[in-house]
Amino acid sequence: MYALQNGDGSSSSSKRSRTEINLAELPEDPGLRPRIVDYNPNDRDRIRLAYLERGPCQPPSWFKGDVMEIIQTALADGGEPNKSDAFTINGQPGDLYNCSKPGTFKVLVNYGKRYLLRIINSVMNEEMFFAVAQHNLTVVGMDGAYIKPIETDYIMITPGQTMDILLTANKSPSHYYMAGRAYAGVVYDNTTTTAILKYIGNYTAPSTPSFPSNLPNYTDIDAVTNFTNRIRALASKDYLVNVPRKVDTRLYITVSLGSVPCVNDSCDGPNGSRLAASLNNMSFVDPAVDLLQAYYRKIRGIYKTNFPSVPLDFFNFTSDDLPDNVYTPLKATKVKVLEFNSSVEIVFQGTNIGAENHPMHLHGNSFYHVGSGFGNFDNETDPKGYNLVDPPELNTVGVPTNGWAAIRFRSDNPGVWFMHCHLDRHSSWGMDTAFIVKNGATRLTSIRRPPRYLNPC
Ligand SMILES: [Cu+2]
Numbered sequence: 001m002y003a004l005q006n007g008d009g010s011s012s013s014s015k016r017s018r019t020e021i022n023l024a025e026l027p028e029d030p031g032l033r034p035r036i037v038d039y040n041p042n043d044r045d046r047i048r049l050a051y052l053e054r055g056p057c058q059p060p061s062w063f064k065g066d067v068m069e070i071i072q073t074a075l076a077d078g079g080e081p082n083k084s085d086a087f088t089i090n091g092q093p094g095d096l097y098n099c100s101k102p103g104t105f106k107v108l109v110n111y112g113k114r115y116l117l118r119i120i121n122s123v124m125n126e127e128m129f130f131a132v133a134q135h136n137l138t139v140v141g142m143d144g145a146y147i148k149p150i151e152t153d154y155i156m157i158t159p160g161q162t163m164d165i166l167l168t169a170n171k172s173p174s175h176y177y178m179a180g181r182a183y184a185g186v187v188y189d190n191t192t193t194t195a196i197l198k199y200i201g202n203y204t205a206p207s208t209p210s211f212p213s214n215l216p217n218y219t220d221i222d223a224v225t226n227f228t229n230r231i232r233a234l235a236s237k238d239y240l241v242n243v244p245r246k247v248d249t250r251l252y253i254t255v256s257l258g259s260v261p262c263v264n265d266s267c268d269g270p271n272g273s274r275l276a277a278s279l280n281n282m283s284f285v286d287p288a289v290d291l292l293q294a295y296y297r298k299i300r301g302i303y304k305t306n307f308p309s310v311p312l313d314f315f316n317f318t319s320d321d322l323p324d325n326v327y328t329p330l331k332a333t334k335v336k337v338l339e340f341n342s343s344v345e346i347v348f349q350g351t352n353i354g355a356e357n358h359p360m361h362l363h364g365n366s367f368y369h370v371g372s373g374f375g376n377f378d379n380e381t382d383p384k385g386y387n388l389v390d391p392p393e394l395n396t397v398g399v400p401t402n403g404w405a406a407i408r409f410r411s412d413n414p415g416v417w418f419m420h421c422h423l424d425r426h427s428s429w430g431m432d433t434a435f436i437v438k439n440g441a442t443r444l445t446s447i448r449r450p451p452r453y454l455n456p457c
Helices: 041-054 067-077 221-228 291-296 424-428
Strands: 003-005 011-013 106-109 114-120 127-132 137-142 145-152 155-157 162-168 175-183 192-199 249-260 274-279 282-284 330-332 336-338 343-350 358-362 367-374 396-399 403-410 415-421 432-437
Touching: 067 424, 155 162, 155 221, 282 432, 291 415, 291 432, 343 358, 343 396, 358 403, 367 396, 396 403, 415 424
Parallel strands: 106 192, 249 343, 282 330, 336 432
Antiparallel strands: 003 011, 114 162, 127 155, 127 175, 137 145, 137 162, 175 192, 249 274, 274 282, 343 403, 358 396, 358 415, 367 403, 415 432
């Protein structure tokens, strides 16, 4: 329990009533701050907000302007949101942007030591290439699971993915750039963010650090494929792979960017339409009551359970010449119900309706990424090439541009789990659905009761 100073100079327990908290007097030093649970539940939201306002806030996408206003305006007008103006590494855009040089983030290293870099792509709308000048990277983990170590001179990481990377400081003591840039989508921020790997010691630093020559260019699709095809589970005696061999529930899901009509063709999408992204032609509509509450409390009329298991129309999904009627999805709140502990296979099929790499992300479960390819998925020949020996266990998988990705998992986590494209603009346009995983037979395999107090959003 922490003691806090009151306005009158006396001190008291931190679990205090709402009227006694003076936000201006909350400690600046994070080390002196009481834990949030030590405050009265009614005060916690105000205190969190007060700390957030003090910063530092370190968004990896940086916008000139109010980011919420930019997004809300774009959603209201039905068009693309502004691109970001910069990417950041640990809050700093780096030397290649105007005015940011003094603040460039630096990683100090000692010659001969090995370092663990934990890379998280929390960029809003772009997959990213990342490299460190003259230093190889050894990727050893992804999304919290070990993989067979990959020696590489660059990575490609999608929003939502995390990687554990070893770097050995074994080059001439100097300054080296680490740099990130986008893998091109339909629209993308084409700036480059940098930080500096700085060796500790006495040497003459270069006026400009060397730049990673192997950082792929924006459109280098081969660099994406070559890197992602190397990702394999560690699959050791201690880290077993347990990929379902038999499939109970099979889903084939097309991933598309389209648009829906707008009154008087007055929106900012193509020909005055409103942009709408979809899975199996369903463009997800945010429900009035959240899905977990609606399911748990049995509130009717919030969602439907008939999310389609296959596309409503089959056509040549990746053709350059698409039928006219495939651009307009249906807007609905549809989910898929899964029995407890069923083995599930999902094949995501990218389409040429706004073709780009879509990082599909599942909440509540990791899954095995058993296969990928370009073009249309062939349900007879492609499964023969699945990797069921050492597929990586992930929670986000990039569906290749105009290609497909297959995943398998066991639905052993009862509850309601959102699944969505991790490019924020696609998710906000409806490239989402949710799974309701039913309870198992016992209390331990059933959804838990909600806590007595839930913070309002
Ligand atoms: Cu997407």
